[in-house]
Amino acid sequence: MLLLPTLSIMLATAAAQSGYGSPPPPYGSTNSTTNSSLPYKNPSLPIETRVQDLLSRMTIEEKTAQLMQGDISNWLNTTDGTLNTTGLALNFEQKAGMFYVGYPISWDWLASNIKIGQDYAVNNTRLGIPAIVQTEGIHGFLIGNATIFNSPIGYACSFNRTQASLMGRQIATEAQALGVSQLFAPLADLARELRYGRVEETFGEDGYLAGEIAYAYIQGVQHLNVSAMVKHYAAYSNPEQGLNTGPVHGGERELRTTWLPSYKKAIIDAGAWSIMSAYSSYDGVPQVADYHTLTEILREEWGYDFWISSDAGATDRLANPFYICPSPLGKYGDNITAGNECVTLNALPAGGDVEMGGGSFNYRSIPELVASGRLNSSIVDTAVSRLLRAKFTMGLFEHPYQIAPKSEWNNIINSPAAQQLAREIDRDSIVLLKNDANILPISKGKKVAVIGPMADFMNYGDYVVKDAALFGGVTPLQGIQDALGNGSVSFAQGCQRWSADESGIAEAVKVAEAADVAVVVVGTWSRDQNELWQGLNATTGEHVDLASLDLVGAMRPLAQAIANTSTPTVIVFSSGKPLTETWISNTTASLVQQFYPSEQGGNALADILFGDVNPSGKLSVSFPHDVGTLPIYYDYLNSGRQSSPGFVGADGQLYFGHQYVLNTPEPWFPFGHGLSYSNFTYSNVSLSSYANVSATDSVTASVSVTNNGTVAGAEVVQLYVKDMLASVDVPNMSLRGFEKIMLGAGETQEVKIEVNVTDLGVWNQKMQYMVEPGQFVVLVGSSSGDLRGNASFYVV
Numbered sequence: 001m002l003l004l005p006t007l008s009i010m011l012a013t014a015a016a017q018s019g020y021g022s023p024p025p026p027y028g029s030t031n032s033t034t035n036s037s038l039p040y041k042n043p044s045l046p047i048e049t050r051v052q053d054l055l056s057r058m059t060i061e062e063k064t065a066q067l068m069q070g071d072i073s074n075w076l077n078t079t080d081g082t083l084n085t086t087g088l089a090l091n092f093e094q095k096a097g098m099f100y101v102g103y104p105i106s107w108d109w110l111a112s113n114i115k116i117g118q119d120y121a122v123n124n125t126r127l128g129i130p131a132i133v134q135t136e137g138i139h140g141f142l143i144g145n146a147t148i149f150n151s152p153i154g155y156a157c158s159f160n161r162t163q164a165s166l167m168g169r170q171i172a173t174e175a176q177a178l179g180v181s182q183l184f185a186p187l188a189d190l191a192r193e194l195r196y197g198r199v200e201e202t203f204g205e206d207g208y209l210a211g212e213i214a215y216a217y218i219q220g221v222q223h224l225n226v227s228a229m230v231k232h233y234a235a236y237s238n239p240e241q242g243l244n245t246g247p248v249h250g251g252e253r254e255l256r257t258t259w260l261p262s263y264k265k266a267i268i269d270a271g272a273w274s275i276m277s278a279y280s281s282y283d284g285v286p287q288v289a290d291y292h293t294l295t296e297i298l299r300e301e302w303g304y305d306f307w308i309s310s311d312a313g314a315t316d317r318l319a320n321p322f323y324i325c326p327s328p329l330g331k332y333g334d335n336i337t338a339g340n341e342c343v344t345l346n347a348l349p350a351g352g353d354v355e356m357g358g359g360s361f362n363y364r365s366i367p368e369l370v371a372s373g374r375l376n377s378s379i380v381d382t383a384v385s386r387l388l389r390a391k392f393t394m395g396l397f398e399h400p401y402q403i404a405p406k407s408e409w410n411n412i413i414n415s416p417a418a419q420q421l422a423r424e425i426d427r428d429s430i431v432l433l434k435n436d437a438n439i440l441p442i443s444k445g446k447k448v449a450v451i452g453p454m455a456d457f458m459n460y461g462d463y464v465v466k467d468a469a470l471f472g473g474v475t476p477l478q479g480i481q482d483a484l485g486n487g488s489v490s491f492a493q494g495c496q497r498w499s500a501d502e503s504g505i506a507e508a509v510k511v512a513e514a515a516d517v518a519v520v521v522v523g524t525w526s527r528d529q530n531e532l533w534q535g536l537n538a539t540t541g542e543h544v545d546l547a548s549l550d551l552v553g554a555m556r557p558l559a560q561a562i563a564n565t566s567t568p569t570v571i572v573f574s575s576g577k578p579l580t581e582t583w584i585s586n587t588t589a590s591l592v593q594q595f596y597p598s599e600q601g602g603n604a605l606a607d608i609l610f611g612d613v614n615p616s617g618k619l620s621v622s623f624p625h626d627v628g629t630l631p632i633y634y635d636y637l638n639s640g641r642q643s644s645p646g647f648v649g650a651d652g653q654l655y656f657g658h659q660y661v662l663n664t665p666e667p668w669f670p671f672g673h674g675l676s677y678s679n680f681t682y683s684n685v686s687l688s689s690y691a692n693v694s695a696t697d698s699v700t701a702s703v704s705v706t707n708n709g710t711v712a713g714a715e716v717v718q719l720y721v722k723d724m725l726a727s728v729d730v731p732n733m734s735l736r737g738f739e740k741i742m743l744g745a746g747e748t749q750e751v752k753i754e755v756n757v758t759d760l761g762v763w764n765q766k767m768q769y770m771v772e773p774g775q776f777v778v779l780v781g782s783s784s785g786d787l788r789g790n791a792s793f794y795v796v
Contacts, residue, residue, distance in 0.1 A: 040397075041128075047392045051385050057127060060377070062096075063384045064366040067348075069309070069357045070095035070131065076113040078103045083116070092121050094364070097354060097387055098132035098182070102142045104466035104530065107178055107413075110143060111403050114179035118400045130391065130400035132227065137183025138201055138463040139598070141174040142529070145471045147418040147599065150426045151461040151576060152187060152213075154595030156203035156620035157674070158428040159716040159740050161216040167425060168220025168228075170418050175226055177404040177412045181394065182227040184276065186214045188262040189232055191577070191621045192633050195242025197544040200461045200526065200576030200596055202237055204620025205633040205671060207258060208735045211265030218270035225394050230266045231276035232311065234293050235259040244543045245279040245317075253728065253763045255282065260297070268302050273390045275308045277352060279317060286322050286346075288314050294351030306393075307386040308351060312358030318343045329360040341365045345375060353383035419600055426597055426604035428714070431617040432675040434584070434591035439568045441611025441677060442517050449490045449515035450477045451508045451562055452522045453497035453555065454574040459525055461576050461596035462541035466530035472599060476521050476572065479602025483610050490515060494562075495554035497525055498537045502554045505561050518567045519609065522555040523575035526596065540576035549580040549627050556581060563589040570609065578623040582668050586650060593619070611677060616714035616740070618674035618783065622667040629663055634671040634784040635731040641665050672718050672735075672783035678709030680743070682717075684750075685780050685789035693757055693795050695771035700754045703780045703789060707743035716740045718783065719753045724775040724792075727764045733779060736760070753780075757795060771795055 039045055040054035055063075072078075074095075075088035091099065099117055101110060114133055122128045136142040139149045149155065149167050158164075175183060190210055191202040203210035218228040235255060239246030250259075266272055277294065278287040287293065288310050298304045319325040325342035343362035347355070355363040369375035391397065404412055432440065442448065450456075456477040458469035465471075474482075481489045494508035495501060512518040526532070526541035538544045539552055550556065560583065563569045569589040573579050576596050584591055592615075594605055607613040624632040645664035646657030659665055688700040701719055719737035723730050737753035755778070761771040773795050781787035 043398050047389060050392050051388045054127065054129070054388055055381055055385055058384070060367045060370055060380070062127065063380050064363060065092070065094055066097040066129070066384050066387055067354050067363050067366070067380075068095040068097065068361055069134070069354065070097070070099035071357055072099055072101045072113055072117060073103065075117065076109065078105050081109050088117065088120055091117070092125055092131075095361070096121060096125065096129065096131060098134055100134045100357065101180060102135040102529070104144060107143065107409055108406075111178040114401060115403060118179070122400050130396040132182045132391065132396070133180045133401070134182045134184065135175065135180050136463050137171050137175065137185035137221070138187075139461065140464070141171050141180070141183075141413075142463065142465050143178065144465050145414055146174050146465070147171070147414045147422055148460060148464055148468060148473065149422050150429055150598040150601065151200045151596035152203050153191065153200045153576065153620060154429045154597070155425050156209060156213050157431055157595065157617040158425060159209070159618055159738055160425070160428060161212055163421075163425045163428065164213050164216035165220035166421055168217040169223055170421060172221040172224045172226035174413045174418070176224055176402050177409060179401040179403040180226070181396065181401070182229060182274065183221060184229050184231065186217045186228065186230065186266065187232065188214050188230050188266045189237035190259065190262065191237065192631055193238045193242050194549060194577055194621070194624065194630060194632070195546050195627065196237055196239060197244055197541050197546070198237065198462075199621070200540055201463070205622060206620070206635065206735050207261040209620060209738070210262035214262060214266035215270040218266060218272050222271065222273065227273040227390065227394055229274040229276050229309070230263065230272045232278040233275050233298075233308070234263055234278065234287065235282050236278035236280050236287070239280055242545050244545055247281045247284070250283060252767055256763050256769075257731070264302060267298070267304060273306050273394060275306075276311055277308055277314065279311055279314050281322065286318060286324065288352050289318060289324075289346040289350040291350040299351060305386065306390045307353040307383070309354040310347065310352055310356050312356050314359070315343050315347050315352070315355050315362055316359035318346055329362065332361040332364070336365045336368065341369060341374070344369060348375070348383060349379050353386050422598040423600035423604050423607070426601055427607045427613050429595065429617045430604065430608045430615055431593040431619055431673070432608070432615040433593050433669055433673070435675055437568065437588040437590065439517065439570055439590040440592075440609065442570070442609050444484055444610055446516035447488050447490070448480060448484060449492070449512045449518045449567070450480055451492050451494050451512060451518055451520045452558065453493055453495055454523050454525070455519075455521040456491065456493065457497070459523065459574045459596060459601070460528065462526040462529070462532055464528050466528050468528050474600055474602035476519070476574070476602045476605050479604070479606035480519065480609070482603065483606040494558040497555065498553060500553040502557050505554065505558050508558060509561050509565060512562045512565050512567045512569070515567055518562050518565070518569045519572060520559050520562050520569060521572045521574050522551055522559050523573045523579065524577065526576055547627065549578060549624065551579060551581055563587045572605065578621055580624060580626055580668070582625050585668070614677045614711055614713040615674065616676065616716065618672050618716045618718075619669055620671070622671045623669040625668050626663055629660065629665055632667050634667070635734050637729045638732050639729050640732075667785070670783055670785035672716070673785060674716070674783070676709070676713045676715065677711055678707050678713035678743070678745070680713070680715045680782065681706045681708055682780060682782075682788035685778070685791050687778060687791045687793050689793055690791070691794045693793050695757050695761070695795065698754050698756050699778070699793050700752050701737070701778050701780060701791070702750055702752050704748055704750050705741065705743065706748040707745055710745050712742065712744045714740055714742050715782065717751045717753070718781060719755065720779045720784065720787070721755060721760055722777040722779060723760065723762065724777060726762050726772060728762055730762055733784070735784070
């Protein structure tokens with residue numbers, strides 16, 4: 001029997017259990033600045049007054065120190081835990097603005113040394129400016145045994161804003177408990193180049209969806225005065241040949257139409273307190289020194305008031321590989337070279353306020369550049385004021401850290417409520433791609449064979465802590481065993497994930513043939529943050545790019561062999577990006593996509609496989625038939641995707657087409673696709689206005705959705721808009737709204753989605769943003785490839 005409470009009840013319960021309703025009270029700190037007579041220490045004064053007062057008291061050396069990233073390893077030996085007092089003093093003399101703490105160390109070491117560092121900044125420096133404490137937050141607080149949530153490409157498939165916000169709040173709660181005040185997340189990049197290794201870190205191919213999920217995450221994180229850092233500004237995830245850090249090609253119209261909306265939603269609408277710029281160049285201009293994007297667009301057009309950081313070592317790239325600045329660069333501790341000065345003079349005036357570590361620390365050249373008149377001091381003041389503005393807004397001067405009592409850590413970090421939230425998000429993110437023979441859901445009375453190299457493996461994505469799998473996590477095999485009992489479950493690995501050796505397939509076939517149902521788990525894999533940079537084998541992750549989206553080694557023969565038995569088969573893709581095993585379309589096997597899971601991934605998968613939860617995930621990214629058909633995103637321009645496909649028939653004959661000769665430019669599974677154990681019908685699409693709509697109006701679309709199935713289920717109602725006539729080539733349609741609703745068996749709901757007409761403009765031939773008059777068609781349905789109804793309105 002399928003048991004599925006309403007989404008609202010599930011989320012309200014998770015919030016209540018986790019104490020998400022309000023920020024935790026501030027914990028005690030050594031900060032005693034509240035009663036000081038200095039204006040910048042007075043919290044009752046306006047933030048701008050405090051910024052300007054503090055700025056006026058700073059020396060050029062103190063300003064410079066604010067603009068370079070420090071590191072906890074400067075005073076903590078992360079191997080043996082010893083304290084380096086000389087390194088502590090030097091850190092806050094030279095790199096005082098913020099410090100990084102993302103190391104695989106104990107909670108005790110982390111919290112105590114954050115306190116040591118922050119106490120030094122507040123009490124042992126002349127002006128007592130607190131530092132921002134930084135770590136990663138892509139799918140969890142980066143420390144051992146913190147809650148690991150599923151990868152962003154996965155939880156975007158939930159189309160659930162509330163869950164994303166709850167997750168952000170939980171990650172921030174865990175980070176704050178040990179003293180961290182900033183998370184390097186979320187990404188506002190788009191998954192439009194699937195060969196690129198970091199697809200798993202994005203929220204998918206669509207700017208509207210990415211913006212909505214990023215907004216929700218930021219709202220959750222910053223609710224607790226923990227800062228989000230939006231990355232990688234801008235258009236980083238579309239590198240040439242899919243190669244990490246490669247150049248990105250595009251024009252101004254593409255930048256503004258496709259790439260910038262998700263960033264603007266995250267940065268401006270959500271109010272993010274910091275941004276990380278990209279490693280890449282856009283249209284030949286390095287993003288760490290692009291005045292147009294960092295200043296003209298971000299500051300002058302959007303009105304952004306806070307600070308921008310480079311990525312690790314990114315400013316050094318102005319010398320190599322960009323060759324804009326001369327080599328060599330003087331490394332930190334060595335003499336400053338002309339190259340260091342050139343980097344600073346390119347990046348800082350462009351709007352790159354802060355230089356992250358990992359490179360030469362070129363910004364240490366600031367005092368001499370100012371003294372010699374080559375750098376205007378007002379540029380330095382502007383950068384420092386942006387950082388200080390964020391610190392005052394975050395409340396750091398009043399509460400430089402909010403470390404929880406040690407006795408409370410286990411109640412806050414990876415609590416049962418956090419684990420439940422991870423499981424709920426994960427299962428709501430799983431996408432049922434194909435179920436032609438209705439193999440799913442599996443009866444719990446069946447004997448199940450679990451097969452594949454990903455079945456007994458904790459397949460986390462990148463940006464998890466060193467040895468994350470050793471801290472726990474539920475594998476698919478364990479989740480299935482826990483659901484059925486060990487006596488009903490058999491297992492065969494079949495092959496290694498990194499090997500072409502097929503010798504284990506025969507045994508796997510025997511195991512499958514002895515069962516009632518076979519579940520085959522195959523896919524891609526990444527590495528934790530320690531392993532990833534050692535060059536160990538992986539098929540996704542930062543700097544792990546692909547020329548093919550096919551399964552590696554013996555995984556395809558294994559999956560085919562099991563699917564070709566008489567045993568009903570479910571193939572689970574456990575991966576960080578779409579795969580292209582389209583032969584499965586011609587089998588009776590059911591197909592499930594679980595992007596890199598949470599620590600509760602095995603339980604979440606079992607919830608779906610056995611019908612305890614009705615699948616409701618929708619693809620955040622389209623699946624191509626072949627890497628040669630890329631790009632595959634649904635919102636191609638009107639002039640794109642001519643289609644006269646060919647194919648290789650089941651009879652082995654070649655049936656030639658022209659677009660493509662033996663393939664198709666259409667997706668295997670389109671953006672927004674996802675099946676259910678229920679059947680939803682749509683009717684009565686209507687609009688609040690049909691004619692004489694102005695650019696400042698909003699139009700509300702209404703549609704009736706009915707669950708014609710026998711079980712309760714959640715449906716993601718998706719709204720797309722098509723501009724019928726435009727002055728430039730525009731997307732054939734664009735997602736402009738969605739709502740996830742819960743429907744009982746036989747229930748009908750009317751769903752209303754508001755569309756702001758001002759969001760439907762184009763960047764015309766003069767590069768002016770305009771909502772042009774004419775017809776706009778609203779299309780409503782279950783995916784970008786399954787549109788059930790439409791209605792039109794006219795803008796005058």
